[in-house]
Amino acid sequence: MLLEQTEKNLISLANAEINTKYKIQKMHGAGSFNKRLLSLGFIPGEVIAIINKFGNGPITVNVKGNKIGLGRGAAAVIIVSEVM
Amino acid sequence: MPKEFTIALAGTPNSGKTTIFNSITGSRQHVGNYPGVTVEQKSGLKKYKDYLIKLVDLPGTYSLTAYSMEEVVARDYILNNKPEIILNIVDSSNLERNLYLATQLIELETPLIIVFNMSDILLKTKEKVNIEMLSSLFGAPIVLTVGSKSSGIDELLEKTVDLFEKKPERKKIIINYGEEIENEISKIKNLLKNSNELLCKFSLRWLAVKLLEQDKEVIIYLKKALNDKTFLDLSKLFAYSIDHIKNVTGYFPEVLIAEARYGFIKGALKEAIVDKSNNETSLSDRVDRVIINKILGLPIFILIMWIMFQIVFKLGNYPVDWLTYGLNRFSGFLNASIPSSLLKSLLLNGIIGGVGGILVFTPKIMLLFIFIAILEDSGYMSRGAFIMDRIMHKIGLHGKSFIPLVIGFGCTIPAYMCGRTLENKSDRMITMHINTFMSCGGRLPIYILFAGIFFPKNAGNIIFSIYIIGILMAVAMAKLLRVTRFKGEAEPFVMELPSYRMPTLKGVFIHMWERTWQYIKKAGTIILALSIIMWILFTFPMIGSKYSQNYSEQIKTLNSSYYSKNITRETFEKEILKIENKMSAEKIEYSAAGRIGHFIEPVFKPLGFDWRLSLASLTGIAGKEVVVSTMGTLFSLTGTQKSNTESGSIIAEAYNPLIGYNFMLFTLLYFPCIASLAVFKKEAGIKEMFFQIFFTLSLAWIVSFALYQTGRWFI
16 A cells, blocks of 8 residues: 555564654554554554653654553554654 | 524633633523533523524543543533534634644634634734634634633624524545545445435434544444444444555554644644744743752642642631531520421521531632632643642553542532543453542541540641641552552543633633532531431430439529528529530430441441440531530530530530541541532442442441550550
């Protein structure tokens, strides 16, 4: 579909850097949790950026102009690749 | 006769939906519950021209999937109650995400008006906005409003009436989900078309889309509505469809569907809106750099909580004192002006003592709810949840659990209701079960009484220690429940952090009042009833003349000795008091309450409680505040000549500090009150309610037992 299936450079959002643009590749959370992520705008192909990291814990992410707080566990299920 | 019709307000959380609702209805609101669940249903009436419009405020939702209770409720309302018109309130400073709900409302095929709220920000930040074009792309009229200034409301009502009257033929908008999905949709539609059991209230396309999204509620509905064979065929078909789509595209249909919806929105916005080219960071972002900073975040959070408690408990003392004073004057006045009778005793000791004693705490509860409303409306509450998530996760809870837990310091009832914001059932159950350990406002009078009597020098620290024990107990029990009854990880944390906003006075007031009203209602209904029952138990059977000693003779003797001027007035009054005390104690012991106290005493004996403390604990079930009035009845003088120092010294003589502390601990740990149990049952079901009773009572007993039996060796 929208994404080029480049298997390289896939990382989880939990390990992503601040102030860098990432493209969402896939999400492997539980079904109902994925639905919540989808309705908040976390969709494969979407370009997102981490606004703030709270130590090793939760992060804030800019998705479609909204600020979303994500816990460590939630960030870990979102797989992204860096936008060059 | 005005024409009547119903409109429902739908919108995402933080879209300003409630503000619009308040602007239209003003104070003519009614808060009830949706049938079967405790999700609040706010409705109001508006007379506009020749129309009587009923407005229903649906719960805020991001989507119409069946993810949370709110989403199911909002969807069911639209499908079952068929409001004539839906208003979709949209935060227009963020159209892309907010219109996601609109794409789903379009599919429900109910007449829709899209309300661009906060349109001032939209017009300020964009170069050009073509509302006419957006309106035709979405197939719905669009109205611009600014909720905080109540502007655009008249135009909104005008458009609403227009749509109701004319039902203009708008072209039906269908969002194209792409070839793969569309193929499967038509296959499912074909199968459904042939079955005539389906109610015509659903569009077949909508049902097909929901099936592909694996929507549990819709599947359950169809299972009931269709005959077995059709349902079997259908399950096979859509299971195959999902598999097929997954194989071809690599994604589940729900991902593709969400993508298509967002694609639709993106396309529409691109056509109709020209962006200004600016990239400056918003004020909200700059504030957040400090507020949710990794070093400052937690200290700031703790500071805000500390300020809140200081204001609620220090400042709140003044109005509570005034009310107490007024109430005492009032009952003093009644006491003097009504002749002695059973009715007077019921009025003074039963009703005013019970209900009044609880109502005087209203100012504190109000202050707490004002604070909570400000935190919520400003956008800080979700930041608090965000900051707390890491700590909460460590104890097996969710960041959002923190909000009900904080509210629990005020009153456990709204706290239980707030537990709904937790989507995951295990998270919700654990949060509710431990919420009782967040010492509620109703318990505070007990601590004030007991700490004041037994630890007059360190009362403040002693009370603080009780609160801390409560929190520690909550942490320990959360862990315990997580590994025993509610296994599994806490749901990952995901929550929108909305832009900071200045809370409006009206909004804060309405939020505060809704919650305070619940507290007052509890006092006026359940507590009133229980106070009367309690009074009956304390009054009957009457002892009559069956006292063990002839008290009236003793009083007579004293009287005569006073007249013979052998003693001072002070000693005389003290002596009289002593006799009257003994009398009332015997009276209570003889009553049903006294007998119950003696009956349950063996259970409480190992905790160091005698029959009076046992009875006081029992009456705490009605409401923890009641414990104080029970103690008053048990230990103080007859009628209204209550003097706190007198009864205080009697209590101090009857027990020791260990028992006093133990009693505070016991009241802290067992469930808050009967009204809270009723709410618990509504929110979590009867099984969980009984577990809560059993769990907290046994914990309270075990902890108090351990403390008393250990402490005995040291004193």
